[in-house]
Amino acid sequence: MRVVIGEDSVLLREGLVRLLTASGMEVAATAGDAETFLKAVAEHRPDVVVLDVRMPPSFTDEGLRAALVLRRQYPEIAVLVLSQYVEERYAIELLSGPPSKVGYLLKDRIADVGDFLDALRRVADGGTALDPEVVAQLLVRRHRDPMERLTPREREVLALMAEGRSNSAIAAALFVSDSAIEKHVNSIFTKLDLQPADGDHRRVLAVLRFLEVSP
Amino acid sequence: MRALLRAWRSAVLIVTGPPIGLAGFVVIALTGAFWPRVIGPFVAGWHRRRYTALLGVRLVPPAPGQGVRRQLAFGLLAGPLSVISAAVVIVCWSVAMLGAIWLSFGWVVPQDSTGWLHYQDSLVTTLVAIAASLMLILGFVAARQLARLELLLAGRMLQASRVEALSVRVDALAESRAEVVDAADAERRRIERDLHDGAQQRLVSLAMNLGMARATLTDSDPRVTQALADAHDEAKLALSELRQLVRGLHPAVLDDRGLDAALSGIAARSPIPVRVTVDVPDRPSRTIEAVAYFVVAEALTNVAKHAGASSITVTVRRAGSRLSVVIADDGRGGADPAGGTGLRGLTQRVGSVDGVLRLSSPVGGPTTIEVELPCES
Numbered sequence: 001m002r003v004v005i006g007e008d009s010v011l012l013r014e015g016l017v018r019l020l021t022a023s024g025m026e027v028a029a030t031a032g033d034a035e036t037f038l039k040a041v042a043e044h045r046p047d048v049v050v051l052d053v054r055m056p057p058s059f060t061d062e063g064l065r066a067a068l069v070l071r072r073q074y075p076e077i078a079v080l081v082l083s084q085y086v087e088e089r090y091a092i093e094l095l096s097g098p099p100s101k102v103g104y105l106l107k108d109r110i111a112d113v114g115d116f117l118d119a120l121r122r123v124a125d126g127g128t129a130l131d132p133e134v135v136a137q138l139l140v141r142r143h144r145d146p147m148e149r150l151t152p153r154e155r156e157v158l159a160l161m162a163e164g165r166s167n168s169a170i171a172a173a174l175f176v177s178d179s180a181i182e183k184h185v186n187s188i189f190t191k192l193d194l195q196p197a198d199g200d201h202r203r204v205l206a207v208l209r210f211l212e213v214s215p
Numbered sequence: 216m217r218a219l220l221r222a223w224r225s226a227v228l229i230v231t232g233p234p235i236g237l238a239g240f241v242v243i244a245l246t247g248a249f250w251p252r253v254i255g256p257f258v259a260g261w262h263r264r265r266y267t268a269l270l271g272v273r274l275v276p277p278a279p280g281q282g283v284r285r286q287l288a289f290g291l292l293a294g295p296l297s298v299i300s301a302a303v304v305i306v307c308w309s310v311a312m313l314g315a316i317w318l319s320f321g322w323v324v325p326q327d328s329t330g331w332l333h334y335q336d337s338l339v340t341t342l343v344a345i346a347a348s349l350m351l352i353l354g355f356v357a358a359r360q361l362a363r364l365e366l367l368l369a370g371r372m373l374q375a376s377r378v379e380a381l382s383v384r385v386d387a388l389a390e391s392r393a394e395v396v397d398a399a400d401a402e403r404r405r406i407e408r409d410l411h412d413g414a415q416q417r418l419v420s421l422a423m424n425l426g427m428a429r430a431t432l433t434d435s436d437p438r439v440t441q442a443l444a445d446a447h448d449e450a451k452l453a454l455s456e457l458r459q460l461v462r463g464l465h466p467a468v469l470d471d472r473g474l475d476a477a478l479s480g481i482a483a484r485s486p487i488p489v490r491v492t493v494d495v496p497d498r499p500s501r502t503i504e505a506v507a508y509f510v511v512a513e514a515l516t517n518v519a520k521h522a523g524a525s526s527i528t529v530t531v532r533r534a535g536s537r538l539s540v541v542i543a544d545d546g547r548g549g550a551d552p553a554g555g556t557g558l559r560g561l562t563q564r565v566g567s568v569d570g571v572l573r574l575s576s577p578v579g580g581p582t583t584i585e586v587e588l589p590c591e592s
């Protein structure tokens with residue numbers, strides 16, 4: 001798997017290169033600002049990119065805008081956006097398209113090396129990886145109507161679904177059986193008036209649509 | 216000694232008054248009607264400089280365009296007044312001088328054949344000496360009193376009035392306060408940026424290295440793996456705490472995307488369900504946005520700590536030049552603005568930009584904090 005990294009902190013950039021190389025990925029190029037990053041992507045056409053939201057020159061949402069350009073220009077390249085703070089608004093902008101091949105995580109998640117690499121692979125495989133913090137913010141926006149009908153357990157499952165996890169991953173996270181999770185998922189889809197969907201991606205799409213994120 | 220010096224200075228002022236007084240009078244009489252706003256302050260400036268030079272008194276001129284009539288009137292009045300004052304003093308001194316001359320004649324010509332000058336009469340001589348001295352002193356006293364009268368008039372007519380001076384002062388203070396508020400705001404942004412680019416990246420890097428070590432060193436001494444695991448968890452905790460702290464300082468998203476985006480973030484972190492409604496079509500200034508954000512963040516923290524509420528609503532609306540922020544909770548009420556530092560801090564921060572904070576919190580609830588902030592777009 002070929003990766004291009006966009007991150008302005010040298011320390012973290014080197015660390016990411018070491019981490020990804022150690023886990024058998026190939027880092028094709030690294031860049032410290034959005035412009036260089038976009039050039040590197042155009043040149044190397046990686047399978048997946050990892051990039052920071054705040055980069056020079058403006059240090060505001062440079063990386064996010066670069067990610068949006070990538071999503072338009074090279075829809076086949078998976079994008080994992082990292083940030084010191086996750087913002088629901090940025091998530092909505094990132095997901096304003098098909099919610100596949102896209103991820104948005106807190107930088108802290110890099111520390112849980114295994115989970116981070118899983119998320120990166122999931123995104124590269126066409127899936128979604130949303131930080132629990134973002135999902136929490138998205139759920140806040142829908143504090144009413146059908147959400148009220150969900151049990152606390154169902155909310156937990158919904159949040160994990162929105163993060164982009166599969167049934168078996170949710171089951172592992174909540175320490176219950178796969179079949180229990182399936183029951184919860186069916187109940188959630190019924191309560192939220194969503195069409196039952198097969199396949200992880202369609203499920204995420206349904207949930208995000210419910211959260212009024214995706215078109 | 217100082218009284219003598221003052222008397223001397225007053226005398227100099229009064230005696231040298233007529234040239235400037237008359238010149239000002241003539242200038243105003245000829246041109247004052249055509250350019251009152253220029254000529255009034257111009258002539259008044261001569262007089263103010265005169266008082267400063269001769270008496271060491273500083274007069275604060277009115278702000279441009281203010282007190283024009285007063286200054287014109289003084290310029291006209293100064294003409295006759297300076298002539299009369301100078302005449303009074305000079306007459307007193309002239310009489311004293313005559314007496315002195317008469318007495319000195321007595322020294323020079325002791326033998327008076329006619330008896331007309333009454334030099335033999337020591338009583339007359341003494342009386343004349345006393346009268347001459349009195350007239351000399353009277354000249355100085357008159358000068359001192361006339362100078363005081365002039366200064367009294369000048370103080371009223373050539374200076375900014377109390378109201379004018381206060382309004383100028385208030386303008387200056389408002390401006391400097393706005394600068395201080397903006398500077399504090401910029402400072403918070405700078406700290407946020409420094410932490411983001413420095414400590415936070417280092418901590419992420421540290422936590423990542425610890426995570427890698429933890430993942431690879433699984434079969435070493437259990438004490439080592441335990442220490443690694445502890446260090447790793449500790450680093451992640453530090454990251455998370457620092458993140459909360461820094462976002463509270465000044466969230467970058469507030470500058471990028473405005474209040475709505477920034478508030479949904481703090482709402483998501485609130486342990487009590489929050490509903491946020493933001494209707495702000497035109498973004499206010501950065502400082503006002505920062506204050507509004509701080510108000511909501513602080514209020515949500517307060518509610519979570521004290522109110523025992525089950526839900527909170529936050530409404531931010533812009534109506535013309537006012538930004539209204541309303542935070543309502545269904546908690547137990549009884550919030551006292553004087554009681555906690557939280558509410559006092561809120562009131563101070565709102566007051567720093569001339570905003571108004573109203574609190575309604577009857578015992579038993581509900582509690583509503585209404586904040587109005589001025590915003591010129």
